[in-house]
Amino acid sequence: MAPAKYSGLIAGTLWMIGASAFFALTYVTVRELAQSMSVFTLVFIRCVFGILVLVPWLLRNGGGALKTRRWKIYAIRAVTTYTGMVTFFYGLRTVELADANAIQFTGPFFTVILLQIFVGERVGLDRWIAICFGFAGALLIVRPGFEVVVPAMLGIVYTAFAYGASNAATRALSTTEDKNAVVFYMFAMMLPLSIGPAVLDWTTPGLSDLPLLGFFLLIGYLSIHCVTRAYVHAPAAALTPAYYAQLPMVSAMAYAFYGEVPDTLTWIGAAVICVSGYWIARGARAER
Numbered sequence: 001m002a003p004a005k006y007s008g009l010i011a012g013t014l015w016m017i018g019a020s021a022f023f024a025l026t027y028v029t030v031r032e033l034a035q036s037m038s039v040f041t042l043v044f045i046r047c048v049f050g051i052l053v054l055v056p057w058l059l060r061n062g063g064g065a066l067k068t069r070r071w072k073i074y075a076i077r078a079v080t081t082y083t084g085m086v087t088f089f090y091g092l093r094t095v096e097l098a099d100a101n102a103i104q105f106t107g108p109f110f111t112v113i114l115l116q117i118f119v120g121e122r123v124g125l126d127r128w129i130a131i132c133f134g135f136a137g138a139l140l141i142v143r144p145g146f147e148v149v150v151p152a153m154l155g156i157v158y159t160a161f162a163y164g165a166s167n168a169a170t171r172a173l174s175t176t177e178d179k180n181a182v183v184f185y186m187f188a189m190m191l192p193l194s195i196g197p198a199v200l201d202w203t204t205p206g207l208s209d210l211p212l213l214g215f216f217l218l219i220g221y222l223s224i225h226c227v228t229r230a231y232v233h234a235p236a237a238a239l240t241p242a243y244y245a246q247l248p249m250v251s252a253m254a255y256a257f258y259g260e261v262p263d264t265l266t267w268i269g270a271a272v273i274c275v276s277g278y279w280i281a282r283g284a285r286a287e288r
Contacts, residue, residue, distance in 0.1 A: 012234030016242035019226035022219040024249035027097045028257055029216040030089050037203040039089035042216075043082065043190075044198035049217045050187030057180050066181055070173060077169035078189035084162025085190075086197075087155035094152045097254035098262040101247055102141050102270035103156050108277055109134045110164025111171070119172055130279040137272030140265045183224075240281045244274045 033042055058065065068074070092100055109131045115121040123131075138160075142153060166186075173182050205213055230239055247270050254260040262270075 008233040009238055012230045012239050013242045015226045015230035015233065016239045017245055019223050019230060020243060020246040021249060022223035022226060023246050024253055025219050027092060027101060027250050028253050029212055031092045032212055033209065033216060034089055034093045036209060037205060038201040039086055040197040040201045041203045042089055043085050044194040046217065046220060047187045047191045047194050051191065053221060054180060054184045058184065065178055068177060070177065073169050073173055074185050074189055077166050077186060078193060080162040080165040081186060082190045082193045084159040084166065088159040091152040091155040095156055096260045098247065098251045098260065099141050099266055100156045101250040102266060102273060103138055104160050105273045105277055106134055106138045106160045107164040107167065108280060110161045111167040112280060114165055114168040115171065127280050130276040134273050134276035137269040137276065140269030240278045
């Protein structure tokens with residue numbers, strides 16, 4: 001490997017490990033905040049913060065930076081992202097964190113399937129096999145028919161689908177749209193969706209909630225920033241193992257804070273999902 005590529009891989013891996021750490025911290029902060037605050041309130045606040053972060057960019061570039069003709073795709077992405085975020089925050093109240101984290105790793109499988117259906121992006125036989133193995137891994141974690149599948153667990157499964165759909169829409173938009181505009185519209189179009197439910201189920205954050213709420217908003221921004229920087233330095237396939245470092249991080253935090261210990265089937269299912277996800281990312285890189 002050339003020195004420049006090697007240094008880029010190291011830099012990208014470090015950025016992705018940082019992103020994984022922030023993602024892992026999100027699981028704990030959401031669970032804590034959701035005990036005293038409505039999930040609808042949390043989602044609304046996150047939307048407002050996401051818009052405020054991008055206001056300086058909008059002021060520099062003007063309204064012309066937001067011109068688009070792809071409103072339908074933006075609208076679909078807003079609905080899937082909003083509903084996925086609500087069910088994710090709801091599920092984290094009760095679902096074991098390692099289980100929730102492992103199930104979220106199936107999101108890229110949904111992305112590949114939806115891109116095949118709606119965009120016509122080619123999916124080879126080996127990637128279909130990897131997708132099937134990945135979903136088999138998810139079934140090992142959810143275990144339908146062997147245990148009672150609670151609504152919170154189904155919510156986490158739906159979140160994986162919704163985020164997969166959102167990522168597919170984002171990939172389709174990125175071919176023609178400004179990247180900052182893509183992020184801005186996500187929060188701007190989620191905001192009207194979030195207002196009604198937040199008003200009906202509003203929870204005013206207490207003084208004791210404010211430090212953790214501020215931390216939650218900060219790590220949400222830092223995780224996106226780290227992922228973006230990671231992909232600048234290295235391709236997705238090379239960074240996939242660092243992305244999956246979330247699982248041991250989440251498991252360690254779940255044990256430290258809640259005494260949760262993932263069982264054997266969770267680890268096996270997660271391993272199957274991670275290997276399948278890496279194979280799909282590797283195949284996508286080879287096709288470019």
